[in-house]
Amino acid sequence: xxxxxxxxxxxxxxxxxxxxxxxxxxxxxxxxxxxxxxxxxxxxxxxxxxxxxxxxxxxxxxxxxxxxxxxxxxxxxxxxxxxxxxxx
Numbered sequence: 001x002x003x004x005x006x007x008x009x010x011x012x013x014x015x016x017x018x019x020x021x022x023x024x025x026x027x028x029x030x031x032x033x034x035x036x037x038x039x040x041x042x043x044x045x046x047x048x049x050x051x052x053x054x055x056x057x058x059x060x061x062x063x064x065x066x067x068x069x070x071x072x073x074x075x076x077x078x079x080x081x082x083x084x085x086x087x088x
Contacts, residue, residue, distance in 0.1 A: 001081075002026075002046075002054045004065040009057065019043050023061045027068040030076075048075040055081035 003010060003018040010020045019041050021029050029037060030045075037045035046052040052069075054062035059082045066078045 002052060002062075002065070004054055004056045004061050015055065018055070021065075023056070023065055023068075026065040027072055030069045030072045046076055048077060051077045051079055053079045053081050 001015060001018040003014055003020045004023045004026060005014075005020070006022050007020065014020070021041060029041065032040065032045070034045040037043075054065045054069075056062040056065075059080055062080045066080055069076060069078065
């Protein structure tokens with residue numbers, strides 16, 4: 001579960017199991033080798049063996065994040081948590 005909101009938004013609340021990767025970092029983050037991704041974000045880099053869910057405040061930025069990641073790693077399976085933080 002990837003939260004693409006900005007850190008100041010995350011400070012106001014987040015889904016407990018989410019990892020914050022702000023939208024501006026998403027493409028570069030998913031271009032990292034797995035070991036660097038884990039060192040920077042504290043989780044294993046998502047693989048095509050599992051679905052990766054992105055969310056933001058309302059679903060717009062999370063869709064933009066998916067669009068960016070698809071260009072970097074088209075093998076991954078993505079889902080946009082529609083409604084995102086507002087729905088949670």
